[in-house]
Amino acid sequence: MELTVLGSAAPYPRPGIPCSGYLVTGGSGALWLDAGPGTLAELQRHARLPELDGIWISHLHADHCADLLTAFYALVYADQAPSAPLPLYGPQGTAARLEGFLSNAARSPIERAFEVRELHDGQRVRLGGMELESRSVEHGMPGYAVRIDDGAASLAYSGDSAPCAALDDVARGADLLLCEADGDPPADGPRVHHSPEDAGRTAARAGAGRLVVTHVGPFLRPEEALGRAASEYAGPVEHADAGRAFSVG
Numbered sequence: 666m667e668l669t670v671l672g673s674a675a676p677y678p679r680p681g682i683p684c685s686g687y688l689v690t691g692g693s694g695a696l697w698l699d700a701g702p703g704t705l706a707e708l709q710r711h712a713r714l715p716e717l718d719g720i721w722i723s724h725l726h727a728d729h730c731a732d733l734l735t736a737f738y739a740l741v742y743a744d745q746a747p748s749a750p751l752p753l754y755g756p757q758g759t760a761a762r763l764e765g766f767l768s769n770a771a772r773s774p775i776e777r778a779f780e781v782r783e784l785h786d787g788q789r790v791r792l793g794g795m796e797l798e799s800r801s802v803e804h805g806m807p808g809y810a811v812r813i814d815d816g817a818a819s820l821a822y823s824g825d826s827a828p829c830a831a832l833d834d835v836a837r838g839a840d841l842l843l844c845e846a847d848g849d850p851p852a853d854g855p856r857v858h859h860s861p862e863d864a865g866r867t868a869a870r871a872g873a874g875r876l877v878v879t880h881v882g883p884f885l886r887p888e889e890a891l892g893r894a895a896s897e898y899a900g901p902v903e904h905a906d907a908g909r910a911f912s913v914g
C-alpha cells in the first residue's frame with residue numbers, strides 16, 4: 666500500500682501546499698481520501714478521476730472537502746467523465762451540502778458525478794481490493810476516521826478529531842497512523858483536535874508502527890510538531906510533506 670500526501674496545510678492552503686488530501690493505492694485500487702482545496706490539482710499528477718475506485722471524506726469542513734465542487738465539474742462537464750458515478754463516502758448530509766453549492770436554477774445532476782453513500786460508525790466497505798472501516802470520532806460535528814487494509818498492510822487516518830477510543834481502535838496495530846496534530850487545545854470549550862503530544866500518545870496507545878503527523882495548524886511549525894509528537898511516542902515520526910509518498914507496511 667502507498668500513501669501519497671497531496672496536501673496537509675490547515676486550515677487554509679499555502680503556496681505549493683494544499684489542504685488535507687491523500688491518495689491511497691493498495692490492493693488493486695486507488696482512493697482519494699479527503700478533498701481539501703488544492704488537492705484535485707495535485708491528484709492529477711498521479712491519477713485521473715475516472716481511475717479512482719472511490720472518494721472518502723472524513724467530515725464536511727471546507728478544508729477537507731471543498732475540491733469536491735470542482736471535481737464535480739471535471740466529472741460532469743469536462744473530460745474526466747467516469748463510466749459510472751464515482752462512489753463517494755461521506756458523513757450524513759454530504760449530498761445535500763453539494764447540491765446546495767452546485768445548484769443553479771435547476772437541480773444539479775450530482776448523481777452523474779457521485780454515487781453518495783453516507784458513512785456510519787463501524788461501516789465496512791470494500792473498494793478496489795481495499796477494506797475500509799469507518800469510525801465516528803470527536804470533532805464537534807459528524808466526523809470519521811478510517812482504517813484501510815489491503816491484506817498486506819494497514820493504514821489508519823484520524824480525519825479531524827480529539828483523542829478518543831474509536832480512533833484508538835482504528836489505529837490499533839496499524840502499520841502507519843496518519844494523525845492530525847492541529848495544535849494546542851482551546852482554553853475553553855470542547856476539544857475537537859489533537860495536539861502533537863496527543864498524536865504521539867494516540868500512536869503509542871494503539872501500538873502503531875509509524876506515525877505521520879498532518880494538518881499541523883497555523884500556530885505551529887511542522888518541525889516543532891514532530892518534536893512534540895516524538896516526546897510521547899518511541900516509534901518513527903514524520904511529517905506529511907505535500908508531494909511525499911510513504912510506503913505502508
Ligand SMILES: [Zn+2]
Pocket residue numbers: 724726804825
Ligand atoms: Zn475540521
